[in-house]
Amino acid sequence: MQPIKIGTRGSKLALFQAYHIADLLNAQGIDTEIVKIETKGDKVLDVAISKIGSKGVFTEELEQQLASGQVDIAVHSAKDMPSRLGEGFELIAFTKREKVNDIILSHHEQIDYKNPEKPLVLGTSSTRRVATLKHYYPHIRTTEVRGNLQTRIRKMKEGACDALLLAYAGAHRMGYDGLIRHELSLEEFIPAVGQGTITVEAYKNLDESLKNKIIEATHHYETGYELQAERSFLKVLEGGCSIPVFGLARVDEDHLTLEGGIISLDGEERIQLEVKGSVNDAEKLGADLAHQVLHTGGDKILEEIKKEINHK
Numbered sequence: 195m196q197p198i199k200i201g202t203r204g205s206k207l208a209l210f211q212a213y214h215i216a217d218l219l220n221a222q223g224i225d226t227e228i229v230k231i232e233t234k235g236d237k238v239l240d241v242a243i244s245k246i247g248s249k250g251v252f253t254e255e256l257e258q259q260l261a262s263g264q265v266d267i268a269v270h271s272a273k274d275m276p277s278r279l280g281e282g283f284e285l286i287a288f289t290k291r292e293k294v295n296d297i298i299l300s301h302h303e304q305i306d307y308k309n310p311e312k313p314l315v316l317g318t319s320s321t322r323r324v325a326t327l328k329h330y331y332p333h334i335r336t337t338e339v340r341g342n343l344q345t346r347i348r349k350m351k352e353g354a355c356d357a358l359l360l361a362y363a364g365a366h367r368m369g370y371d372g373l374i375r376h377e378l379s380l381e382e383f384i385p386a387v388g389q390g391t392i393t394v395e396a397y398k399n400l401d402e403s404l405k406n407k408i409i410e411a412t413h414h415y416e417t418g419y420e421l422q423a424e425r426s427f428l429k430v431l432e433g434g435c436s437i438p439v440f441g442l443a444r445v446d447e448d449h450l451t452l453e454g455g456i457i458s459l460d461g462e463e464r465i466q467l468e469v470k471g472s473v474n475d476a477e478k479l480g481a482d483l484a485h486q487v488l489h490t491g492g493d494k495i496l497e498e499i500k501k502e503i504n505h506k
């Protein structure tokens with residue numbers, strides 16, 4: 195059999211994730227070949243993601259190659275995937291989830307983010323993280339630091355900021371555990387939908403038996419239900435990484451708990467609600483939670499955010 199061609203972005207984190215999928219496939223006797231693809235999100239480094247337009251900046255080129263059959267599957271951080279994929283595309287597998295928390299990472303050993311007396315500048319380009327900081331820690335200033343993880347760390351050391359606010363998963367995968375100074379609580383910093391898991395995307399032309407083999411080798415069922423609920427939640431709220439929507443599902447045997455909400459860009463209004471049910475209703479639970487969030491004032495927050503983003 196021909197090796198399976200795995201399409202990936204060329205950043206170190208993306209390559210790590212692609213090799214992780216390759217390892218899982220190789221362990222089941224499936225040969226693989228990694229194909230690097232450059233995306234718009236990789237090329238445009240001087241503009242905030244929320245301004246490029248969040249829809250698939252890291253994914254569009256990979257999907258073109260999937261559709262033309264140049265690669266068989268594409269590997270992504272699940273968090274980077276828009277809630278609606280192009281016609282014929284599907285996320286067929288989600289790997290076992292890493293710790294989902296956000297973390298504060300710095301080359302300085304002492305970072306005291308809770309003390310209002312201590313000025314602190316955190317680097318982040320996520321509207322969710324900026325808004326959440328404004329809500330809980332209004333004394334912290336933020337600045338946009340973009341680029342891949344190594345670039346951001348370099349910019350931090352050059353003085354762009356005191357510390358970076360990042361996902362644990364990415365920092366850990368890149369081997370930066372030694373620079374992690376704080377793990378943020380899931381009460382305050384509910385992550386973005388999909389944070390901490392890697393996903394496999396396929397196009398409808400993928401051979402069915404090959405697809406099943408890939409699923410068997412890489413899919414983690416509990417994570418899959420969590421992602422189903424979270425992504426269904428996101429779909430109703432028309433998320434994308436420029437809107438500070440957060441959502442986190444937890445599966446315990448066949449029970450699923452989904453927490454999620456939205457926060458205004460200035461951090462003043464924050465709505466967080468929770469639904470519980472069976473894993474078999476994951477998709478419905480996600481949509482239900484989203485509608486509840488909209489009905490409890492989320493609709494106004496969302497409208498306001500869209501206005502503000504369009505004006506920038």
Ligand SMILES: NCc1[nH]cc(CCC(=O)O)c1CC(=O)O
Nearest residue numbers: 271273360361363364389390391
């Ligand atoms: N927004 C970019 C991005 N997409 C996925 C991760 C981290 C890895 C993951 O969550 O699986 C990151 C970096 C970050 O948010 O710090």
